Amino acid sequence: MDRIKIKALLITALLLVLWGSLHASSFADTTVSWLAARGLSPRLIVLIISMLPLIELRGSIPVAIILFKMPWMEAVGLSILGNMLPIPFLLMLIEWFFKTISKVPVGANFTAWMFARTRRKGKAIEKYEAVGLTTFVGIPLPGTGGWTGALAARIFGIGFWKAMLYILIGVSLASAIVTPLSLMGKMAVH
Numbered sequence: 796m797d798r799i800k801i802k803a804l805l806i807t808a809l810l811l812v813l814w815g816s817l818h819a820s821s822f823a824d825t826t827v828s829w830l831a832a833r834g835l836s837p838r839l840i841v842l843i844i845s846m847l848p849l850i851e852l853r854g855s856i857p858v859a860i861i862l863f864k865m866p867w868m869e870a871v872g873l874s875i876l877g878n879m880l881p882i883p884f885l886l887m888l889i890e891w892f893f894k895t896i897s898k899v900p901v902g903a904n905f906t907a908w909m910f911a912r913t914r915r916k917g918k919a920i921e922k923y924e925a926v927g928l929t930t931f932v933g934i935p936l937p938g939t940g941g942w943t944g945a946l947a948a949r950i951f952g953i954g955f956w957k958a959m960l961y962i963l964i965g966v967s968l969a970s971a972i973v974t975p976l977s978l979m980g981k982m983a984v985h
Contacts, residue, residue: 837859842877856977886945886949887955928951930968934968
């Protein structure tokens, strides 16, 4: 492939990730501003926002690199750690949560909708388990990530430790995609 095609692919990938990030960017901006106004350090802000659904690592790495000017290795380390912190709790408590809310009609409807939606979107997870879940978590698009991966792992009956491993690999894959794009964005800002 020549350089023009490679640049076009990189720009397209950047635009796809940025488009997906725009979905959560106002939430991320508001959250970062709110946390910063309370005097939290940039490191703690990155750790916290990487734990939040919608933002996760795909939002925390650009914030760390572009906004807070962190070295990329620190941004990635904090973001992976923060993205993975809620996952064991989600895996352990998600079934209890859905059973509990299913006791009321609205909760039962929500649970049925969520399970149907996840099963519909998770055909690759069901069929390929490790590769499916890892890829689902690792592709930084709206509706994917560690939180949704934990839900999918429980719905498809993937064991706790396997799910933790597949989600960690997926989160690492997402960081390998988001980090260079964030570094390119940092260069574009300068």
